[in-house]
Amino acid sequence: MKLTLKVWRQKNAKDKGHFETYQVTANEHMSFLEMLDVLNESLISEKKDPVYFDHDCREGICGTCSMVINGQPHGPMQGTTACQLHMRHFKDGNTITIEPFRAKAFPVVKDLVVDRSAFDRIMQAGGYISVDTGQAVDGNSIPIGKETAAKAFDAAACIGCGACVAACPNASAMLFVSAKVSHLGLLPQGKVEAKRRALNMVHQMDEEGFGMCSNVTACEAECPKEISVDNIARLNREYIGAAFTADEK
Amino acid sequence: MSLTGIFLILFLVVHLAGNLQLLSNDGGQSFNVYADFMANNPLIQFISKGNFFFILLHAVVGTGLWLTNRSARGGQGYAVKVTKATNTNAGFAKNMWFLGVIIFVFIVVHLAQFWFQMKFGEVGADVVMVNYGDGDVKDLYALVAATFTNLPFVIFYVVCMVVIAFHLWHGFQSAFQTIGWNHPKYTPIIAFLGKAYSILIPLGFAIIPIIFYLNHA
Ligand code: HEM
Ligand code: SF4
Ligand code: FES
Numbered sequence: 001m002k003l004t005l006k007v008w009r010q011k012n013a014k015d016k017g018h019f020e021t022y023q024v025t026a027n028e029h030m031s032f033l034e035m036l037d038v039l040n041e042s043l044i045s046e047k048k049d050p051v052y053f054d055h056d057c058r059e060g061i062c063g064t065c066s067m068v069i070n071g072q073p074h075g076p077m078q079g080t081t082a083c084q085l086h087m088r089h090f091k092d093g094n095t096i097t098i099e100p101f102r103a104k105a106f107p108v109v110k111d112l113v114v115d116r117s118a119f120d121r122i123m124q125a126g127g128y129i130s131v132d133t134g135q136a137v138d139g140n141s142i143p144i145g146k147e148t149a150a151k152a153f154d155a156a157a158c159i160g161c162g163a164c165v166a167a168c169p170n171a172s173a174m175l176f177v178s179a180k181v182s183h184l185g186l187l188p189q190g191k192v193e194a195k196r197r198a199l200n201m202v203h204q205m206d207e208e209g210f211g212m213c214s215n216v217t218a219c220e221a222e223c224p225k226e227i228s229v230d231n232i233a234r235l236n237r238e239y240i241g242a243a244f245t246a247d248e249k
Numbered sequence: 250m251s252l253t254g255i256f257l258i259l260f261l262v263v264h265l266a267g268n269l270q271l272l273s274n275d276g277g278q279s280f281n282v283y284a285d286f287m288a289n290n291p292l293i294q295f296i297s298k299g300n301f302f303f304i305l306l307h308a309v310v311g312t313g314l315w316l317t318n319r320s321a322r323g324g325q326g327y328a329v330k331v332t333k334a335t336n337t338n339a340g341f342a343k344n345m346w347f348l349g350v351i352i353f354v355f356i357v358v359h360l361a362q363f364w365f366q367m368k369f370g371e372v373g374a375d376v377v378m379v380n381y382g383d384g385d386v387k388d389l390y391a392l393v394a395a396t397f398t399n400l401p402f403v404i405f406y407v408v409c410m411v412v413i414a415f416h417l418w419h420g421f422q423s424a425f426q427t428i429g430w431n432h433p434k435y436t437p438i439i440a441f442l443g444k445a446y447s448i449l450i451p452l453g454f455a456i457i458p459i460i461f462y463l464n465h466a
Contacts, residue, residue: 006328019328071331097329104323169332169343170318211321212314214250215423216342221333229335233431240429 001092008099028088052111058083063159067112068099073163081224101166105209118208125204126197127180155182157225164219170211175219178235195242251427253307277390285386315346341419348416355409397461406458410451417447
């Protein structure tokens, strides 16, 4: 299949950046990233600068393959990362526009690569538990209700990719933060620090310059792990509760 | 946003209930008596002050929110952007501030036309008095009837009610999500009530100018 790609090229954080148009011949069994590999091989053979993009696992679990494909983070398929998106979902002759995730808190490093260390700092602010859980214990030694376990597990599926921020008209990171707060706060080991966690992670999110949630739900529509906005309501509850009853200032 | 929005939602119900008396077939008596009561009851006047305050607070906080969120988006926008939403209308949700600004302009015009005339208008020139046997009251009914014989005003009112419907289509359920009220049993009920509310209440307001225009013009 022959494709026309309009790709965002930007030398570094300071460069203004522009779109460059390329022709690529791909086949429908390739993943989207493999199609970009084909483009890069031909650019390298022409001694041109390849298109920089983030990737690691290529199996939908690491969350690094950030790019906006035809206006949607991770492309048009629901619940699918860019690396798991196959070219069979496009047609011969298509024009595909590829841009980096855009948000003030995710500055472009080069081409499609953005700096998402803001997420790491949010995690450092509270996305952990400090109780010593010791060795891996028998799975049934702490009984946890089925519904709670399922909700915590669904929230834990978040891979920290940042598509929620890229999709949100407010560039809000609420879906990410709410997934972490839910995942940890629903389980007994994480409950101990639940209030402090909610307050500190939200505080760090604001510090990093993410926007505020106005419940557009574009994040849920684009999240490759289909994290539910129910988690955002839970975070709001935790946060409001913690703001009134926290044990420290 | 959420708490002031919920207050305004409640206000609209009371306001509409009062206004629908304009449609009763008594030449405006029940409406004028009601308006006189509202204007002179200390409790109502207290709530009314609160209402003005909440509208301003909602607009000021909303504008701050809009500015913060615009700046968070960053300087460079997307060349192509598709915004989908899972449980609201993405177009309305994205444009809450613009819809709000139109509503604000509407509120100013609306207050200038009725509230200002009633409170500060010159008796005899801007408003006339009527007597239903229990002392003189200002004839707000006549003022309303005169306004709604003017086609541009009727269209303006109806269009603004559509804008309020859009604002509430997103706003109603958003307000509950913001305070963290999300529940497998109640959220579908809230979503249904939100849709019913955002259609029926603006519709109720909109039929008043339409009926007046058809009957009086
Ligand atoms: C009849 C009058 C109005 C009613 C009943 C109303 C109601 C609401 C409700 C219920 C929300 C959702 C709150 C939330 O999700 O937390 C909302 C949001 C909003 N309103 Fe209003 N509003 C009115 C007028 C205005 C005005 C005059 C403005 C002025 C600029 C405005 C600006 C906004 C903005 C920017 C939002 C978005 C915030 C968000 O979605 O969270 N509204 N409104
Ligand atoms: S919530 Fe979804 S979109 Fe957001 S970071 Fe996690 S996996 Fe990515
Ligand atoms: S490369 Fe790891 S999720 Fe796509």
